[in-house]
Amino acid sequence: MASLFDDGASAASAARPASAGAEAEPPGSPRVVRVLPDVPAIDKTFDYLVPDGLGDQVRVGTVVRIELHGRRVGGWVVADGVIPPAGVRLRAIAKVTGWGPSAEVIDLAAWAAWRWSGRQASLLATATSDHAVPGLPRSHADRVGARSGPPPDALVGAVLGAARTVVRLPPTADRFPLALAAAARGNALILAPSVGQAHTIGARLRRAGLDVAVMPKQWAAARAGAQVVVGSRAAVWAPVADLRTIVVFDEHDEVYQEERAPTWHARDVAIERARRAGATCVLVSPIPTLEAQAWAPVTEVSRAAERRGWSIVDVIDRCDEDAARAGLYSPRLVAALRDADRAVCILNRKGRSRLLVCPTCGATTRCESCAAAVAMTDDARLVCGRCRTERPTVCQGCGGTALKNLRVGVTRAREELEALTNAPVLEVSGDAAALDDRTHDAQPLYVGTEAALHQVRNASLVAFLDFDQELLAPRYRAAEQALGLLVRAARIVGGREGGGRILIQTRQPQHEVIAAARQADPALASDAERVRREFLRFPPATALAAVSGASAPAFIERFGMPPGIDVLGPSDGQWLLRAPDHDALCAALAATPRPGGRLRVEVDPLRI
Numbered sequence: 001m002a003s004l005f006d007d008g009a010s011a012a013s014a015a016r017p018a019s020a021g022a023e024a025e026p027p028g029s030p031r032v033v034r035v036l037p038d039v040p041a042i043d044k045t046f047d048y049l050v051p052d053g054l055g056d057q058v059r060v061g062t063v064v065r066i067e068l069h070g071r072r073v074g075g076w077v078v079a080d081g082v083i084p085p086a087g088v089r090l091r092a093i094a095k096v097t098g099w100g101p102s103a104e105v106i107d108l109a110a111w112a113a114w115r116w117s118g119r120q121a122s123l124l125a126t127a128t129s130d131h132a133v134p135g136l137p138r139s140h141a142d143r144v145g146a147r148s149g150p151p152p153d154a155l156v157g158a159v160l161g162a163a164r165t166v167v168r169l170p171p172t173a174d175r176f177p178l179a180l181a182a183a184a185r186g187n188a189l190i191l192a193p194s195v196g197q198a199h200t201i202g203a204r205l206r207r208a209g210l211d212v213a214v215m216p217k218q219w220a221a222a223r224a225g226a227q228v229v230v231g232s233r234a235a236v237w238a239p240v241a242d243l244r245t246i247v248v249f250d251e252h253d254e255v256y257q258e259e260r261a262p263t264w265h266a267r268d269v270a271i272e273r274a275r276r277a278g279a280t281c282v283l284v285s286p287i288p289t290l291e292a293q294a295w296a297p298v299t300e301v302s303r304a305a306e307r308r309g310w311s312i313v314d315v316i317d318r319c320d321e322d323a324a325r326a327g328l329y330s331p332r333l334v335a336a337l338r339d340a341d342r343a344v345c346i347l348n349r350k351g352r353s354r355l356l357v358c359p360t361c362g363a364t365t366r367c368e369s370c371a372a373a374v375a376m377t378d379d380a381r382l383v384c385g386r387c388r389t390e391r392p393t394v395c396q397g398c399g400g401t402a403l404k405n406l407r408v409g410v411t412r413a414r415e416e417l418e419a420l421t422n423a424p425v426l427e428v429s430g431d432a433a434a435l436d437d438r439t440h441d442a443q444p445l446y447v448g449t450e451a452a453l454h455q456v457r458n459a460s461l462v463a464f465l466d467f468d469q470e471l472l473a474p475r476y477r478a479a480e481q482a483l484g485l486l487v488r489a490a491r492i493v494g495g496r497e498g499g500g501r502i503l504i505q506t507r508q509p510q511h512e513v514i515a516a517a518r519q520a521d522p523a524l525a526s527d528a529e530r531v532r533r534e535f536l537r538f539p540p541a542t543a544l545a546a547v548s549g550a551s552a553p554a555f556i557e558r559f560g561m562p563p564g565i566d567v568l569g570p571s572d573g574q575w576l577l578r579a580p581d582h583d584a585l586c587a588a589l590a591a592t593p594r595p596g597g598r599l600r601v602e603v604d605p606l607r608i
Contacts, residue, residue, distance in 0.1 A: 032090065033058060034079035035066055036121055042068075043119050047084040049092040057096045060103040063128060065095035076124050078106050098134045099223055101127040102239045108273055109237070115272075115582065117545065117589040117601045118262020127237030129219035136224040156181045160245065164271075164281050164296040168522065170309020171286045171490035173301070175249055176204055178284060183210050183228045185280070186244030189273075190230045191266060193253040194454075201249075202230040213238075233258070236266040236273065243277045246270045251283040251292055252484055254606055263602045271295065286310075286487050287522040289480065290530055291540045303520075310520035311490040313502045317509045327416070328408055328465055334420050336503055337445065340461040344492065345417065345447040346485070347465045349409045350429055358395035358403055365403060368396065375409065413465065414447045421445065428452040453488040462489035463503040471511055475607050476538045479513050479529050486517045537578065539604065543585040546605040548574040551597035558595070562588045576608065 031050040048066055050058050058064070062077045072094055084090060101109070105127050113120040156177055159165050169175060179201055182188045192198040202214040205228055213222035215231030215238050222229045223239040231238060233256050248256075248270050256266040267283060268291075274281035283292045286309075292298075300306065316330050328347075329337075337343045358365070365374050367384035368391065374382040376393065383390050394401055408416070414427045428435070428448030435443075435455045446452055446459075453462070464470070470482035486502060493500025504514060516525035534541045547555060556575050561567060565588055569575035579585035582603075589601060 029083075030090075031055060031058075031080075032082050032084050033077045033093070034082050035064060035075040035093070036078045036124065037066065037068055037073050037075040038121050038125060039068070039073055039075075040119075040121075043121070045078060047082060047090055049090045051092050054093060054096050058093065061100040061106055063097040063100040063132070064093050065097060067091055067094055076100050076106070076121075076128070078110075098132040099129070099136060099220070100124070101237065102223075102241070104273075104276065105237055105239060108269065108276065111272060112264050112269055113262065114590055115268070115586055116262035116264045116603045117586060118264075122260075122262065123237070123264065126234050127239075129223075130216060133220045133223065136220055138224070153177065159282055159299055160185060160280060162280070162296075164274075165283070166251075166288045166292045166296050166298045167282060167284045168288055168298050168300045168306075169284055169286060170301070170306045170495070170520065171311075171487045172495040173286075173305070173309045175284060176201065178247060178282065179205065179230075179249075180208055182245040182247045182280075182282065183208075187226075187240055187242050188228045188245040188247065189235065189238060189240050189243060189270070190228065191235055191246070191248045191256075191270065192230065192232060193250045193255050195232050197249070198230045198232050198235070202228075205230070233266045236269045243273070243279045245280045245282070246274045247282045247284065249284045250286075252285045252287050252289050252480065252487075254481070254484075257604070257606055261600050261602060263604060265604060267292070286490075287480070287483050287516075288526070290526060290533060293526065293530075294540045307520040308495050308497060309490075310495065310517065311493050311500055311502050312496055313486070313504065313514070313518045315509045315514060315518070316503065316505045317507070318505055319507045319509070328413055329416065329420055330505060333463055333465075333503060333505060336461060336501075337417070337463065338421055340444075340459070342444050342456075342459040343446070343461040343463065344452050344456050344459045344489075345413065345445075345463045345465055346450060346452060346489070347408075347410050347413050347447065348449050348469060349466075350411075350431070350449060358397060358400050360400045360402075361395065361398040365395065376403075410448055417445065417447055428455055450485055450488070453485065453492065456492060458494075459492050460500050461503060462493055462501075463505070464489075465505055467504045467506045467514075468508060471506070471508055471513060476533070476536070477606060479525055482513050483516060483522065483525050486513070490517075543579045543582040544603075544605060544608070545577040545585055545589065546574055546602040546608060547577065547600070548602075549598040549600045551595045551599040554595040554597075555592065555599055555601075559588065559592045 032047050033050055034045045035048050036045050058077060060077055060080050064075055064077060065072050066075050074097065101124060109120050109123040109127060112123050159167055159178065160181055179190050182190065183205060190201060192201055199214055202212045205212045211227045213226035213229050215222065215229060215235040225241055229235060229238045229240050248267055251267045258264050271281055285292065288298055316332050318326065318330065365382060367374050367389050369384065369389045374384050377383055380393050381390050382393055393403060395403065410427060410429060414425045417425045423445055425445045425447055426443045428446050428451055430449060430451040446456055470485060471478065489502045493502060506514065512525045512528040516522050533539065552573065552575060556567065564580055564584055566578040567575060568578065577585060
């Protein structure tokens, strides 16, 4: 805690607040609230007086303006009726901006700041409307009738009857019955991987007669008491009163983790929020993560239903082909592409060429500054992906200018496919403009990065040109991420009965990820992955944090060697902290004073 003095001096705030509440003030005393400023360099709370004219507008969570060190800044009221230190003069709140997070979300953000070693203010900013909300619309309960909907089937009833559960639904199964049944139980929060999916779920719930607020635009409606709140990752912080059920669709999707520090994960925030509220929490995924499986038992549909919900998967085994001579497109793949009504080819490598070799001397092209592999740009220059050094297309070994592609990028893949099919091919990547309806309906052939799996709505064939790149990626979650790509592909081509197909080119046809997709049994992949993670001491068997930045060496020196925690590194300026569980890891991080300067602490890193 800290109090604001007239001269701007302050005391240090308490570490890891356990509650937004505080001691009650004596009767007749001036009303004092505690405010957390929305200032990146300050992670303290300050006490302020509530002016008489603003008393009925100020409550825990209210967004206010305060005078702090000679300037006016925004902040949140995190406690009301507090007793400030004796003998100090307090300034008054300058202005009430509007409604903010509820008291339970304030508490949740304090926990999350500890759990992911970050600032509570950054989490409260996510939990607050992006525009001022001076007043709320009329309570939705006054305008909407009772909840309606068909009685849940046996699976839905079993799922919602437990406090916590994980549901494994095949990729193409309709998830809406779960959302509708959850909404029928009471106030519900439903999370989807994208805003588009959230809008679709919200529209269907409205048609079912429910009052729905879709985040983030309808934040005020949610705060006013909407029956169902639907949104993407940030909606886990939405203001939902009397919460009964939280449903997280596609909990395996990486989009649920915030990439900026603190690197909170919406799935884990949802689990904690449901626990605090005494609500039911349901995690839904075609391929539940190991973290989800460790949290609760998995409920499955019948084998027949699961098989129908996965696509037909064909594998092109390229083990017997000469890697140096074989092209990107096998004859069997070219034939399939020519027969398909609409086909999408996936290659997660942007640019023209990602790895080149000199056919004269056999040398692999490398950066002259840092020795990393270089890529060829569209204007035929070589660029290092590590240090960005550029040079002409010349072999350093013999001076030759004709270089051979060993690993082409998506631009070169498009050019080759146009030559093979004698048809126009559209390139799709995260850098390209989104597809409009006219382009989508008229285009039969696409090639692109995994961004194409988000932009192309339907196709009869999805082909992975180099699936080994996904299976062998230098990331501990590579297998999980590769299976996630197959889930996205299955939703484009449809289930087995529709005739759509997924085609995989690989030199590892027996890999458990491929076997899981072919047999519609994700447990084949997760069981093997669990053994690997436990042997290598990766999550969820352990808790990890990555520390980097200019101040990382000083932070690691202060961190020391706490009992039971391994400090690994540095590697490329990054340290890895490994603990037996999150309680031990986060407690050690919270106990370490942070030095000045840039520091990034990434708890639960996705890509190591």
